[in-house]
C-alpha cells in the first residue's frame with residue numbers, strides 16, 4: 042500500500058515531535074513511531090534541559106558554549122555548538138509558552154539546577170582559568186522529559202499531524218543521492234506500507250541496547266542509524282558512546298545526575314568521597330566520561346563493594362539532603378531505588394554502576410539537519426536527521442548532561458524549518474516499481490526460516506561482549522576480539538528463526554529486525570574504536586591513554602561494505618573560538 046505525504050518524520054520522541062510542530066498544516070505530515078509517541082525514550086529523561094537563563098545566578102551563552110566544547114573534549118564542531126547554545130534561551134521560553142510545566146524558583150521564574158560540566162569562570166577576568174559549577178539546567182522535578190514529550194505531543198496533535206503508531210520502519214528508499222520514502226510494516230498486522238515523501242526526517246533516537254547494562258528503553262536499538270548505514274550512507278563518530286556514571290547496580294536504570302546536582306556524593310567502600318582525587322575543583326559534578334572512569338578505576342583497584350552476585354558497585358549518597366528535598370526534587374529516581382533495590386535513599390546510600398546511556402555519534406548532518414552523504418559535506422536531497430540518532434556534532438566526544446533535550450528542541454525545530462524551505466520547490470520522486478520488495482523478502486524469510494540460531498542468544502552475546510570489550514575502557518586486543526565476535530554473530534544471524542509465525546503483533550519479528558540493526562550499530566562503533574588510536578571523551582584506549590590533537594582532531598565516517606570490513610574516512614573538526622586545551626576540572 043502506498044501512502045503519500047509531503048513530509049514523513051520517523052520517530053515521535055522530542056526531536057521528531059518538535060520538527061512536526063514546525064510543519065505548517067498546509068503540508069501533509071506523517072509521524073511514524075514503533076511505539077505510541079508518549080512512550081518514546083524522551084519521556085524517561087529526568088534531570089533537565091539547559092540554557093543560560095541566569096534565573097538563579099549570572100550566566101551567559103558563551104559560558105555554555107565553552108563548557109560544551111570542553112566537555113566534548115574538543116571534538117564537537119564549534120559552529121554547531123554556538124548555534125545550539127545561543128538558541129537555548131529562546132528554545133526554553135518557547136517550551137514554556139507551549140505549556141511545559143517547569144519547576145519554579147522563589148521568584149516564580151523557571152528554576153535551574155547544577156549538572157556535571159556546566160560551569161562559569163571563578164574570576165571574570167580569567168574566563169578560561171578556574172571554573173566553578175553554575176545552575177543552568179531547567180527542570181520539572183525529575184520528570185523533565187516526560188513533561189516535555191507530553192507538551193510536544195499535544196502541540197503536534199494541534200498541528201494536525203497524522204500519526205502512524207506501532208509502525209516499524211525497515212528501509213530507506215534512496216537512489217542516486219535522493220531520498221524518496223521509507224518502507225514500514227504495521228506491527229499489529231505485519232502489513233507492509235510504502236511511505237512516499239518529498240522530505241524525510243529521521244528522529245529515531247539512540248542505540249544503548251547494544252550494551253548489557255543500559256539506561257535505554259528496549260526500543261533503543263539504533264534502527265535509524267542502521268537504515269541509513271545500510272542505504273550506503275556513512276555514520277559519524279560512532280566510537281563515542283557515553284556511559285552514565287550512576288545506573289542502578291545490576292539493572293542500569295538511570296539515577297539522574299540531578300541527584301549529584303542537588304548535592305549527592307559518590308563514595309567507595311571506605312566511605313571516601315573519591316571524586317576529590319579525580320576532579321578536585323568540581324568533584325562529583327565532573328563530566329560523565331571522567332566520573333565513569335573514576336568509578337571503574339575505584340572498582341578495579343579494590344575499593345568497590347562486592348555484591349551478592351559477584352559484581353561490584355560504588356555508592357551514591359543523597360541521604361544528607363533530607364527527606365523534604367528528596368521528595369520534592371528527586372521523587373522518581375529515589376522511588377526506583379526503593380522499588381528495584383529495596384534501598385531507602387533518605388537513610389542509606391544507593392548502589393550504582395556506570396550504565397550505557399547516550400550515542401554521541403550517529404547520522405552525520407549539517408546545522409540545518411540535512412544528512413551528509415560523505416565526509417566532504419555533500420548532502421542527500423530530501424533527507425534530514427535530528428536528535429540522538431543524528432551527529433551535528435554538538436556533543437563531540439562526550440555530551441554534557443541536559444544538552445540532549447536541548448539538542449532535540451533546537452535541531453528538531455531547525456530540521457522542520459529547513460524542510461519547509463525545501464518543500465517550496467520540492468516534488469515527489471517516482472518510486473522504483475520494486476519498492477518494498479526488500480522488506481517483504483526480509484520478513485518472508487524470517488517467517489519461513491527453520492534456522493537453529495535464536496535471536497535472544499545472539500543479542501545477549503553481543504551485549505555481554507560489547508560491555509567487556511568496547512565499554513568504558515578499550516584496548517587493541519579487546520577490540521580485535523570484538524571484531525571477530527561480530528563477524529561470528531553476523532554469520533549466525535543468517536541462520537536465525539522466529540518461533541511466533543503469526544501476523545498479529547509479532548514481537549519476535551520486531552526483535553529479529555532490531556537485532557540486525559544492533560549488529561550494524563555495533564559494527565560502526567567497534568571499527569571506529571579500533572581505528573581511533575587515542576583517548577578522547579568517552580573513548581578511552583588503555584593502549585593510547587593520551588588525547589592526540591596532532592592526529593585526531595577529526596570525525597570518523599564509517600561506511601558499510603557488504604560482507605567486508607567497513608571503510609573508514611575522516612572529516613576535520615570545526616574549530617572557531619576555542620583552541621584545544623588540556624581538559625582539567
Ligand SMILES: Cc1cc2nc3c(=O)[nH]c(=O)nc-3n(C[C@H](O)[C@H](O)[C@H](O)COP(=O)(O)OP(=O)(O)OC[C@H]3O[C@@H](n4cnc5c(N)ncnc54)[C@H](O)[C@@H]3O)c2cc1C
Nearest residue numbers: 052053054055056075083088089210246428429443445446
Ligand atoms: C533514562 C534517561 C534519562 C535521560 N535524561 C536526560 C536529561 O535529563 N536531560 C537530557 O538532556 N537528556 C537526557 N537523556 C537523553 C535524552 O533523553 C535522549 O537523548 C533523547 O530523549 C532522545 O530523543 P530523540 O527524540 O532523539 O529520540 P527518542 O525519544 O528515543 O525517540 C525515538 C523515536 O523513534 C521511534 N523509532 C525508532 N526506531 C523506529 C523504527 N524502526 N520505526 C519506527 N519508529 C522508530 C521510536 O518509536 C521513538 O518514537 C536521558 C536518556 C535516558 C535514557
